[in-house]
Amino acid sequence: MQRISTGGCAIAAVALLGAAMLMTGTPAATAAFSTTAPGPAYSKDVAPIIYKHCVECHRAGEIAPMSLLTYEEVRPWARAIREQVAQGTMPPWHASAPRGTFSNDRRLSDAERDTIIRWVDAGAPKGDPKDLPAAPRFTQGWEIGTPDVVFSMPSEFEVPASGTVAYQYFQVPTNFKEDKWIQAVEVRPGARSVVHHVLVFCREPGEPRPPGFVQITPKLSAFGGAHGHEDPHAARRPQGPGALLGTTAPGTNAMVFSPGTAILVKAGAVLLFQIHYTTNGVATKDRSSVGLIFAKQPPEQEMRNSAFVNPLFVIPAGAANEKVESAIQFDQDSHIWALFPHTHLRGKSWEYRLVYPDGRSETVLSVPKYDFNWQTYYVFSQPLAVPKGTRLEATARYDNSAGNRWNPDPGVDVRWGEQTWQEMQYSGITFTIDNQRRESAGGDGTGGVR
Numbered sequence: 001m002q003r004i005s006t007g008g009c010a011i012a013a014v015a016l017l018g019a020a021m022l023m024t025g026t027p028a029a030t031a032a033f034s035t036t037a038p039g040p041a042y043s044k045d046v047a048p049i050i051y052k053h054c055v056e057c058h059r060a061g062e063i064a065p066m067s068l069l070t071y072e073e074v075r076p077w078a079r080a081i082r083e084q085v086a087q088g089t090m091p092p093w094h095a096s097a098p099r100g101t102f103s104n105d106r107r108l109s110d111a112e113r114d115t116i117i118r119w120v121d122a123g124a125p126k127g128d129p130k131d132l133p134a135a136p137r138f139t140q141g142w143e144i145g146t147p148d149v150v151f152s153m154p155s156e157f158e159v160p161a162s163g164t165v166a167y168q169y170f171q172v173p174t175n176f177k178e179d180k181w182i183q184a185v186e187v188r189p190g191a192r193s194v195v196h197h198v199l200v201f202c203r204e205p206g207e208p209r210p211p212g213f214v215q216i217t218p219k220l221s222a223f224g225g226a227h228g229h230e231d232p233h234a235a236r237r238p239q240g241p242g243a244l245l246g247t248t249a250p251g252t253n254a255m256v257f258s259p260g261t262a263i264l265v266k267a268g269a270v271l272l273f274q275i276h277y278t279t280n281g282v283a284t285k286d287r288s289s290v291g292l293i294f295a296k297q298p299p300e301q302e303m304r305n306s307a308f309v310n311p312l313f314v315i316p317a318g319a320a321n322e323k324v325e326s327a328i329q330f331d332q333d334s335h336i337w338a339l340f341p342h343t344h345l346r347g348k349s350w351e352y353r354l355v356y357p358d359g360r361s362e363t364v365l366s367v368p369k370y371d372f373n374w375q376t377y378y379v380f381s382q383p384l385a386v387p388k389g390t391r392l393e394a395t396a397r398y399d400n401s402a403g404n405r406w407n408p409d410p411g412v413d414v415r416w417g418e419q420t421w422q423e424m425q426y427s428g429i430t431f432t433i434d435n436q437r438r439e440s441a442g443g444d445g446t447g448g449v450r
Contacts, residue, residue, distance in 0.1 A: 041127020
């Protein structure tokens with residue numbers, strides 16, 4: 001469904017990423033490597049692997065702390081790369097399912113891992129430059145290529161040098177005169193150093209469409225609003241947030257939908273940016289954007305992004321394995337294309353289960369070692385068929401003990417909250433409704449798509 005990159009950064013995660021990335025070695029530690037020793041060579045054997053798995057992040061202006069586009073850039077980090085690859089730390093991936101379950105699985109194959117290890121052990125030789133394949137070409141600033149349209153915040157937001165910044169909301173009219181089908185979505189922070197995450201919602205004119213599912217655990221009203229627990233920021237979000245269009249957070253993905261599927265943005269829609277800023281000691285200005293690529297032809301299926309949450313939990317101080325659950329039930333035959341688990345620094349693991357109307361159940365996603373620094377959309381290679389009445393159950397576990405090295409304060413009870421030192425139980429979901437075809441756009445569904 002999606003071409004995935006791990007772009008997306010947050011000031012709260014930068015220091016953590018420095019420890020989690022390829023930083024276990026130093027350039028000086030590998031400076032004496034041979035360029036002529038036998039074994040795999042960079043030009044012929046290693047560069048294709050790095051181009052395929054690494055440079056989406058490891059290039060100038062992206063999330064990784066150093067570029068790996070050339071031999072001269074790669075070679076000083078060879079020992080560190082070997083260690084991280086051998087441990088399975090890089091490329092980052094946290095689901096436990098076998099290879100092939102998810103289309104965006106970042107893990108190296110056994111052969112690729114073996115090639116890198118043998119290359120480093122042989123002295124990290126460069127090999128014959130004539131064997132070097134062409135380096136990937138990227139559109140400056142965009143992973144999806146050049147967008148057909150870019151929407152930015154109305155003006156720059158000034159992020160102070162210190163203190164806590166409440167979630168900020170910015171409305172941006174699309175001014176679309178016709179319905180549009182969207183093939184690709186990328187949310188781009190203007191100042192990565194202070195942007196923790198951006199959610200972009202699409203609020204359509206008129207009454208909102210039925211969501212396609214109902215939340216049953218806990219019983220909630222509109223997006224995140226529990227009965228008797230109204231969202232304190234609702235007043236700053238006129239008419240509610242709308243349907244989720246796209247997002248960026250540490251490790252999240254640009255979204256490129258398969259041919260035959262696309263997201264519908266109706267004429268007159270207004271985009272709502274929800275932005276979480278984190279101060280870093282330097283006053284900074286941000287103007288984040290979202291880029292859209294239109295579908296070349298009307299899709300057969302409308303892709304939909306949504307979410308369900310449990311905001312009613314309390315994680316006791318010192319609890320090392322606290323469980324928080326949520327669940328939805330589909331009210332129409334549907335297919336699930338992707339799931340996105342999200343907690344904060346106390347998040348420990350996630351599990352998602354489908355419970356079918358006939359009583360069968362199966363685990364469809366297990367993330368045994370959740371990592372706040374790599375928040376991944378897990379995209380199924382084959383979308384999951386969910387008949388009407390099927391439940392999707394989500395279980396998140398939290399470590400609020402002193403044994404969690406990322407825990408901001410193990411001595412306090414923790415509740416739902418926007419800031420990183422608080423917690424969330426949030427599940428993003430990308431799905432299609434089986435009987436919701438392109439006629440939902442009206443007419444022939446082409447709108448102004450080019």
